[in-house]
Amino acid sequence: MIEVRHLTKRYGGHTAVNDLSFTIEPGAIYGLLGPNGAGKSTTMNIITGCLGASSGEVLLDGVNILDQSASAKRRIGYLPEQPPLYVDMTPLEYLRFVARAKGLRGEALDEQLLAAMERTGTLDVRDRLIRNLSKGYRQRVGIAQAMLGDPEVLILDEPTVGLDPAQIIEIRELIRELGQRHTIVLSSHILSEVQAVCDRILILSHGVLAASDTAENLTALFAGSGAIRLECRAEAVAVGAVLDRVEGVERFLIRPGEGGTSLVELRPRANCDPREALFNAFAEAKLPLLELHRERASLEEVFLELTRDDPGELREAEPAEARAEESEEVSEA
Amino acid sequence: MTAVFRRELAAYFKGMLGWLFAAFLLLFAGIYTMAYNLSGYYANFEYVLDSISFIYLIAVPVLTMRSIAEERRARTDQLLYALPLRLSGVVLGKYLALLAVLALPTAVMALYPLILRQFGSVSLGPAYGTLIAFFLLGACLLSIGLFISSTCESQVASAVIALAVLLALYFIGSLADFVSTSASASLVALLMLALLFAVALWRLTRSAIASALALAVCAGGLFAWYAADSAAFSGLFPDIMAKLGLFDRFYAFVGGVFDLTAVVYYISITAVFLFLTVQSLEKRRWSE
Numbered sequence: 318m319i320e321v322r323h324l325t326k327r328y329g330g331h332t333a334v335n336d337l338s339f340t341i342e343p344g345a346i347y348g349l350l351g352p353n354g355a356g357k358s359t360t361m362n363i364i365t366g367c368l369g370a371s372s373g374e375v376l377l378d379g380v381n382i383l384d385q386s387a388s389a390k391r392r393i394g395y396l397p398e399q400p401p402l403y404v405d406m407t408p409l410e411y412l413r414f415v416a417r418a419k420g421l422r423g424e425a426l427d428e429q430l431l432a433a434m435e436r437t438g439t440l441d442v443r444d445r446l447i448r449n450l451s452k453g454y455r456q457r458v459g460i461a462q463a464m465l466g467d468p469e470v471l472i473l474d475e476p477t478v479g480l481d482p483a484q485i486i487e488i489r490e491l492i493r494e495l496g497q498r499h500t501i502v503l504s505s506h507i508l509s510e511v512q513a514v515c516d517r518i519l520i521l522s523h524g525v526l527a528a529s530d531t532a533e534n535l536t537a538l539f540a541g542s543g544a545i546r547l548e549c550r551a552e553a554v555a556v557g558a559v560l561d562r563v564e565g566v567e568r569f570l571i572r573p574g575e576g577g578t579s580l581v582e583l584r585p586r587a588n589c590d591p592r593e594a595l596f597n598a599f600a601e602a603k604l605p606l607l608e609l610h611r612e613r614a615s616l617e618e619v620f621l622e623l624t625r626d627d628p629g630e631l632r633e634a635e636p637a638e639a640r641a642e643e644s645e646e647v648s649e650a
Numbered sequence: 651m652t653a654v655f656r657r658e659l660a661a662y663f664k665g666m667l668g669w670l671f672a673a674f675l676l677l678f679a680g681i682y683t684m685a686y687n688l689s690g691y692y693a694n695f696e697y698v699l700d701s702i703s704f705i706y707l708i709a710v711p712v713l714t715m716r717s718i719a720e721e722r723r724a725r726t727d728q729l730l731y732a733l734p735l736r737l738s739g740v741v742l743g744k745y746l747a748l749l750a751v752l753a754l755p756t757a758v759m760a761l762y763p764l765i766l767r768q769f770g771s772v773s774l775g776p777a778y779g780t781l782i783a784f785f786l787l788g789a790c791l792l793s794i795g796l797f798i799s800s801t802c803e804s805q806v807a808s809a810v811i812a813l814a815v816l817l818a819l820y821f822i823g824s825l826a827d828f829v830s831t832s833a834s835a836s837l838v839a840l841l842m843l844a845l846l847f848a849v850a851l852w853r854l855t856r857s858a859i860a861s862a863l864a865l866a867v868c869a870g871g872l873f874a875w876y877a878a879d880s881a882a883f884s885g886l887f888p889d890i891m892a893k894l895g896l897f898d899r900f901y902a903f904v905g906g907v908f909d910l911t912a913v914v915y916y917i918s919i920t921a922v923f924l925f926l927t928v929q930s931l932e933k934r935r936w937s938e
Contacts, residue, residue, distance in 0.1 A: 329856075362728075365731075365732045366731065366732065367728050367731040367732050367935065368731075368935060368936075369935050369936040386734070387734040387735075387736065388734070390732060390733065390734040391734045393732075395728075395732040397725065397728045397729075397732070399725045399728075401724075401725055401726040401727075401728045401729035401732075402724075402726065403657070403661070403724070403726055404724070405661060405664065405665060406657075406660075406661075410660070414653055414656070414657045415729070415733065417652070417653035417656070418653040418654070418733045418734070418735055419733060419734060420734065462729070
């Protein structure tokens, strides 16, 4: 639906976004994740036509967004990082202005206005000056503004930033609800947020796409080499003997634990999950297993790994993989 | 465009600014009407308009300063870029709202000659002709103020720059008399202008090559013209200064002449500055 092709944006000597390409498919919630200054807002500003790119293009159903700006903009609702509110207006006046600017008139206007205010919970404050509203309500008015005109795509730049925890949960629920009818792209530098709401995650780092996948796949990608830890009430020698018999164990390390137990850290062979075999082997030897679990790289670790400042090996390797996957997607489509 | 127009108009009249502008203009119109027409027994309302035209120097910068600069500060300009609006529509909506604010005191002033007529003979032709010119002059200055607001980040900067520009326009006609009329002086002055233009271009585009090229073309053209016909340069610069005197065109109307060329002049200047405002907004999108 939205195709970003080789997008580059330079501010003077600084490159904010560097040769960025990705595709947004309809019907999903996308999370644009990256630390501050990774180029998230710049990317969103370009997608919505607020900012011109230094090179590259954004296609909406195959049409360049800048060529068909009015009709393209009607299909995209945008909430910038700082909600663009006229503080000397009330939410009702403000939303009416936006609805008119989006070409709504008469009954359709009133209907959409009411629906947007209802869904964002701003109906109660509709006659108060925006100047006097709390940050949470301002954010809601901003989201209501983006919803007007029933656009297919909603682009929300850091929709929960600066809100208190209760408000964050409310806004997240609202976004999930909106995700049923709209394609949503939201940005955040908070990982748990993206994890909680989004179907697919695009990780940006220094203006470059570091990874693009579902939350599960991203985690799995890094969990492949996950170590297995187990605790057994037995002597180290006996444990070692059992481990030697189990297939799929590459190497292991046994340390004495408290109260006569042994702590084992073992590394399985690639693409191998020996947990079942381990359980059976220990049961046969009548050695009681107290604990057995595989460590998974948390998404947090993946994120930190991908976006850390010194480009390590992993990060170097990742974009290639991410891009390869993406090109598969494109060819499928 | 209508959405922007309605929003702007509501903002001017829900806040103080629109009323303040009208009150300010009408206060001075009242004082001068009292002095000239009621106490001085002149039957010419155009003298009042002549005397209060300097009010524009303060009223216009104050009215236009927030128009676009404030949008930029509050980041609401992003909304205008993201909405399915054409930037020309946005600028036109804003400008028409400014015109509507100006139209209010003008409409009230239109009653004054009729009131004065109750007490003696007032020639309505020059009075209303001058009032129309007064409105057109205001419209023209508002477009300049709007453009300045579009280039500024802060309201204060916008107001100060607009005041400086309007002051220059106010005095430029009279200053023209003091400038040397020799051909070589005109050439030097025009070269300085070309240099200023190049510097402004460099500031805007950050492209040294384009600026140098523009300077070379302007300077080369001037020298070539000077070499071909140096007589044309005598008095050229003071002429140009006099032509730029927006206010001086207005005085012709006060003298009882409805100068159509001045009307065309005002409308053209307005169109040019509205166009520049659109370009200024468009440029923001590319280099922000």
